[in-house]
Amino acid sequence: MFLIECPWCGPRDESEFDCGGEAHIERPADPAELSDEAWADYLFMRTNPKGRHRERWVHACGCRRWFNIERDTVSHRITAVYRMGRKPPGRR
Amino acid sequence: MGVQRQRLAEGGRIDRGHSLDFTFNGKRYTGYAGDTLASALLANGVMLVGRSFKFHRPRGILSAGAEEPNALVQLGAGARSEPNLRATQVELFDGLEAASVNCWPSVRFDIGAIGDRLSRILPAGFYYKTFMWPARLWPRYESLIRGAAGLGRAPEAADPDRYEKRHVHCDVLVAGGGPAGLAAALAAGRTGARVILADEQNEFGGALLGLRATIKRGRALGWVADAVAELAALDEVRLLKRGMVFGYYDHDYLGVVERVTDHLGPAAEPGTPRQILWKVRAKQVVLATGAHERPLVFADNDRPGVMLASAAQAYVNRYAVKPGERVVFFTAHDGAYQAALDLADAGVRIAAVVDLRPGPEGRLINKVRGRGAEVIGGHAIVAVHGARRVSGVEIMRLDYTANGVLGAPRRIRCDLVCMSGGWNPALHLFSQSRGKPRFDPEQACFVPAESARAVRSAGACNGAFRLADCLAQGFAAGAAAARDAGFGDGEPPAAPKAPEPESAPPRPVWRVPSIGAKARGNKHFVDFQNDVTAADVALAAREGYDSVEHLKRYTTAGMGTDQGKTGNVNALAILAQVTGAEISDVGTTTFRPPYTPVGFGVLAGRCIGKLWEPARLTAIHQWHRANGAVFEDVGQWKRPWYYPREGESMDAAVRRECAAVRTSLGIVDASTLGKIDIQGPDALELLNRVYTNAWDTLEIGRCRYGLMLGEDGMVFDDGVTSRLGKNHYHMTTTTGGAARVFAWLEEWLQTEWPSLKVYLTSVTTQWAVVAVAGPNARRLLAELCRDIDLSRAAFPFMSWREGTVAGIPARVFRVSFSGEVAYEINVQSSHGLALWQALMAAGAKYGVTPYGTEAMHVLRAEKGYIVVGHDTDGSVTPLDLGMGWIVSAKKRDFIGRRSLIRPGIARSDRKQLVGLLTEDPREVLPEGAQIVSEVRPEPPMPMAGHVTSSYWSPALGRSIAMALLQGGLARRGETVTISLAGKNVRAEVTEPRFYDPEGERLRG
Amino acid sequence: MAEAYLRQGVLDHLHLDARAVREPGEARVALCERRFVGKVSLRGRPTKRFLAAVGQALGFEPPVAANTAAGKGGRAALWLGPDEWLVVTPPGSAGETAEALRAALKLQHCAVTEISDGRAVIGLSGARAREVLMKGCPLDLHARAFKAGHCAQSTLAKALVILHQTSDQPAYDIYVERSFADYLWAWLEDAAAEYGPAIVQG
Known part of the structure; x- marks a missing residue:
């Protein structure tokens, strides 16, 4: 059971959260413009790294806010928590 | 009753003034408060406590703690019975009843022990090799194997404890x-x-x-x-x-x-x-x-009476029990000598200390020698005599490699062997x-x-x-x-002195050599519980299972209920030896929780019975209960399924309820519908982005049906949304989708569209919703509502009005899920029951009939209205449903739009929604039944689709069904075959609209 | 007019009034339903202007510190998120409070929604009240971590709740969606059983 630091409510048990998968996948501004391949890439393709992964979580049983975390998928160590719309740490 | 003949007269942490009666394998014994079951058994001279898992070899108490692999017992009888407890951890209480597991008919005469005679042909991997072929017989093998195996029995009655x-x-x-x-x-x-x-x-x-x-x-x-x-x-x-x-x-x-x-x-x-x-x-x-003290792996090391040295020491010191009268210690290090001294002080005769090290020296060793015990360095036990209890050992001199033995064996009489290979x-x-x-x-x-x-x-x-x-x-x-953690400066208190004699580390001899047939190692037990021997480890390595994880799975070493606490390190060290690898390179298997078995009872806790799963109740629930409703689970909700009258079958009740709606007046509790209050200047924009149709033209006071898609183009939810004010909407969702849709809208707003000025508030339970439906619905409402003009022109279909119903402030929505004139009356939930009762009272003259979800489903199926999650399954687009009319051609974007023009989605042979009318009108197809494109004598047959909804329609006097059929939209009028167990049913493909297809009744 | 009709408390079917004791005395756990507590959902970005307007309408500003509550004169505002509060009012006054908020916030983007009947309120107090909650709530409720004036959204057993500690006695108000109230009450009474719970007037 992870201990996740909600950026608003503070540290809470994983059971209060839902995971929304990989972070920083932006919905294309004009999907109609996209090729089938580009659309499929947005829709289906996700990275599955061994190691550092940035993903979206929502404090479903708390403030219901979405935010991002950076988590090591092997050790499950959470190395960063940052609000929606912010850049991940160490990236400009 | 047994006598505690092995009990010492004094010492130990037991209360001799508090004696306890217990039974083991049906025989009565006594022990003392402070005993474990194991110590009490030893006090009574009982060493043989169980049989091993595979060969059913007689086994004794090995340890005095959590690592015990042998002394597994079934505790108690009936509902409180608990299998596979370690006798070494079970505290004795008065009246305790225990029995050995894994032996039948008794621990002394065990039929399964024939497996031991067959051990030469039951090596590691035996099951994999023997029962592989023919594959179709595996289920039979499996049941035989499982019947012969298994540890203990799960109780069959409910656990009475909290x-x-x-x-x-x-x-x-x-x-x-x-x-x-x-x-x-x-x-x-x-x-x-x-x-x-x-x-x-x-x-x-x-x-x-x-x-x-x-x-x-x-x-x-x-x-x-x-x-x-x-x-x-x-x-x-x-x-x-x-x-x-x-x-x-x-x-x-x-x-x-x-x-x-x-x-x-x-x-x-x-x-x-x-x-x-x-x-x-x-x-x-x-x-x-x-x-945990490490056993030594030597021939016959599993005989009852072979025990860990520290365990014998604990039995003597803590429980005041002599586990034997004449003991041979077999050790790889100094640690066992203190145990020998403690046993000697308790009056156990030390027959010999056999030390794997060539010349053991030191203060402790001299002290043991001083007690008259023979210390035999550089020797090993090569055999143990005695089947149900140790009667002696044979020892030989180790050669300098410690892989072989020299000279002639020497026999030493004893009834206890205490071994110590070091510590893990x-x-x-x-x-x-x-x-x-x-x-x-x-x-x-x-x-x-x-x-x-x-x-x-x-x-x-x-x-x-x-x-x-x-x-x-x-x-x-x-x-x-x-x-x-934020307390103190980290400076530790001074530790008190604890003098101990110096102690030298062990000489690791992972596999103690033997002679003759025993040299093969198939009586050198590594994992006692699962009967894995040194020979099995070598075999696994020979057959290529030379990683520690493969070894575990192939030999089952470490896979017993003790998870190999005593055996794992020996197994991997022997593997290293056999493969010529370093132990550090072999590594350990993964340790997994739980450390010792945990009962289901405590994992379930109080989440049992009524508290297992929340039952969500509407404000009108108690009325439904009092009036005989049979409930259906819809998600966590309890919804009335139908309301049978005395002696009435479900079918009859549903027909009666349907008929009432079609001919006069029905009333249904629709409170469970999801409801979301949407406010803000961008509310309209949000609706346009999440629904497939356009919302710009919806006026205040009007309602519109909408379909939501996932970004993959598949139907996600549906419902009616009404415009309450300029920037204010009331959205409804399906009952099951309420939480999902609310969370999903929030997700889009927060993650993709943070600039949209919209706030969502879930109001699902704020409002109780009662729908009245049927030709007399307007008349009934007119009696209870004076401040809304109910005329067709003033209050048309798909609009809503605010007013009072039966004196209760209400929002009344003229929408219909039945195809009849209907009003969904929303009141604050605390008024829900009062509203329902007022409608029932006023509706009596129209024979107002409460109807449940089953009738609701029949009525909507007659109209061909889909239920998301019933007629759709996450792989169905609006086009597949024949609902292209609700997909806006003008909007450049909405969630899922781009996916609708992907080539696979636009294919004409996708499964599409159709109606089915069986040739025999009495035949009601089961939901989920498969439509086959070719009839064969037996499955498998090529499948072309499946039935999603199927009912007896009282209005039509025949069965109706909805189905998803490959290319179905172009197959109207064709006949298809549905394959059921034992028969094939033919049905005509139709439009999925069976009753009042033009919708005249609901607009009436 | 509506008041002429019997309004139903969420747990009326349990006849708690009939079981209630007048003097809870030494009861280590006391339980009640607080019927008809007014509730208004308030959404808006906590700008100075917004806070001032709400302060004007309520007589106190809503808290901006996470997991805290503020209140005055029988009304309270519970922080639920960075732009969300639950405003709690005495029975019967939620409509009035909502109107006052709407009036004060007329020119601002916000949402004021009356949800009095959407949630039930269960009162839990007594020396062992914390132990009862610990049986089903993952929050750290130790007095060092959670005290009077704190509130949090979390789970209790299998229900979502808002927990508001109202005194260090300790006493809590537990807000739960009304459809879950029957379940949660049953769970609480069962959890409290070992402490001999008293049912008291709400």
Whole structure:
């Protein structure tokens, strides 16, 4: 059971959260413009790294806010928590 | 009744004034308070306690603790019966009943023991090799194998006991209450930190309970008592004795099972929880879990009467029981000599100490020699005599490689063999915390290396086997843990002195050689519980299973209920030897929770019966209950399914309810519909982005049906949304989709569209919703509602009005899910019951009939209205449903739009929604039935689709069905075949609209 | 007019009034339903202007510190998120409060929604009240971590709740969606059983 630091409510048990998968996948501004391949890439393709992964979580049983975390998928160590719309740490 | 002939006259931590009666395998015995079942059995001279899992070999008590592989018992009878408990951990109580597991008909005469005679042909991997072919017979083999195997029996009646759970947070959790753990708890507790000290045993002290050790010139147990008293006086320290830390999960979350009343048996106070599951979130963890003594792997090492040296020592010191009269020690290190002294002091005759080391020397060894015991260095036991009890051993001189033996065997008579191969630190929790163990060649054991969490190891589990080191490490770890949790300066208190003789490390002889047939190693047991021998390990390596994880799965070493606490390190060391690898390169298998088995009862806790799953109730629920409704689970909701009258069948009730709606008046509790209040200047924009149709033209006071898609173009939810004001909408969702849709809209708003000025508020339970439907619905409403003009022109279909109904402020929506004139009346939930009762009273003259979800489904199916999740399954687009009319051609974008023009989605042979009318109108197809494109004598047949909804339609007087059929939209008028078990049914493909297709009735 | 009709408390079917004791005395756990507590959902970005307007309408500003509550004169505002509060009012006054908020916030983007009947309120107090909650709530409720004036959204057993500690006695108000109230009450009574719970007037 992870201990996740909600950026608003503070540290809470994983059971209060839902995971929304990989972070920083932006919905294309004009999907109609996209090729089938580009659309499929947005829709289906996700990275599955061994190691550092940035993903979206929502404090479903708390403030219901979405935010991002950076988590090591092997050790499950959470190395960063940052609000929606912010850049991940160490990236400009 | 047995006599406690092996009990010492004095000493031990038992209460001789408090004797307890118990039975084992039907025979009556007595023991004392403070005994375990194992110590009480030994006191009564019972050594043979079980049979091994595969060969059903007679087995005795090996250990005195959690690592016990042999002495597994079924405790109690009836509903409270519990299988596979370790007799070494079961505290004795008056009236205890226990029986051996895994032997039939009795432990002394066991039919399964024929497996032992067959052991030459039952090597590792036997099952895989023998029962592979033919594959179709495997189910039969499996049932035979499972019948012959299995440990103990699960009780068949419901567990009558109460189990609790507790969430608890602490600064420092200390696992293990031996010297290191007590020291850690003291150091941390004195800082004011919140500390939990959990220990599996009935009293704190750990290994000290079985030793005659000294701390500060006094008995070590005196120091233990002082420590416990000091801890108990600290407000923020919680002591959990009988508390097994069984699992170390992510982010320092640990599970502890506290056995509150298990040791009291029937004397437990009713209402007291039997066990408590503590879910602990710790800031810092100190592991002080001790070490397990390692057996030696020699021929016949599983004979009853072969015991770990430290266990024999504990039986003598702690339980005042002599486990034998004449003992041979077999050791690889100095540790066993203190045990020998303790046994000698208790009056056990030391026949010999057989030491694997060529010239054992030192103070301890001389002391043992001084007691008249023969110390035989450089020798090994090559055979053990006695089937049900050791009667003697044969020893031979080791050659210089320790891989072979020399000279002639010498026989020594004894009834007890105490072995000691060294110590294995209990790394289970450390390893579960993702810490990496490392092999320490000096001490010949694995010790903790890098830790991945806020965890420290102290004492024997950290490779510190001297008492003074345990204390020092404990104090240091506790102080440092508290500091890291924000308490104290990390400076450890001074550790008290604990003098001990010097002790030399073991000579690791992982596989003790033997002679003749026994040299093969197939009676050299490595894993006692699963009957894995040194020969099996070698065989596995020969056959290519030479990684430790493969070895485990191929031989089953370590896969018993003891998870190989005594056997794993020996198995992997022998594997290393056989393959010529270093032990450090072979590594360990993954340790997994639980450390010892945890019962289902405590995992379930009080989440049983009514508390298993929340039942969500509407404001009108009690009326439904009082009026005989049969309920259906819709998600967590309890919804009236139908309301049978006395003696009425479900079919009859549903037909009556449907008929009432079609001919006069029905009333249904629709409160469970999801409701979302949407406010803000961008509310309209949000609707346009999430629904497939356009919303710009919806006027205040009007309602519109909408379909939501996932970004993949598949139908996600549907419902009616109404415009309440300029920037204010009321959205409804399906009952099951309410939470999902609300969360999903929030997700889009927060993650993709943060600039949209919209706020959503879930109002699902704020409103009770009662729908009245049928030709008399308007008349009924007119009687109860004076402030809304109900005329067709003033209040048309798909509009809403605010007013009062039966004097209650209400929003009335003219929408219909039945195809009749209908009004959904929304009132604040506290008025829901009053509204319902008023409608029932006023509707009596129209024969107002409450209807449930079944009738609701029949009525909507007659109209061909889909139910998301019933007629769709996440792979259905609006085009597949023939609902292209609701997909806006003008909007450039909405969620899912781009996917609708992907080539696969636009294919004409996708499964599409159709109606089905069976040739025999009485035939009601089962939902889920398969439409086949070719009829064959037996399955498999090529499948073309499946039935999604199917009912008897009272309005049509025949069966109707909806189905998803490949290319169905173009197949109207065709006949298809539905294959059912035992027959084929033919049906005509139609439009999925069976009743009033033009919708004249609902607009009426 | 509507008041002429019997309004139903969420747990009326349990006849708690009939079981209630007048003097809870030494009861280690006391339980009640607080019927008809007014509730208004308030959404808006906590700008100075917004806070001032709400302060004007309520007589106190809503808290901006996470997991805290503020209140005055029988009304309270519970922080639920960075732009969300639950405003709690005495029975019967939620409509009035909502109107006052709407009026004060007329020119700002916000949402004021009356949800009095959407949630039930269960009162839990007594020396062992914390232990009862610990049986099903993953929050750290130790007095060092959670005290009077704190509130949090979390789970209790299998229900989502808002927990508001109202005194250090300790006493809690537990807000739960009304459809879950029957379940949660049953769970609480069962959890409290070992402490001999008293049912008291709400």
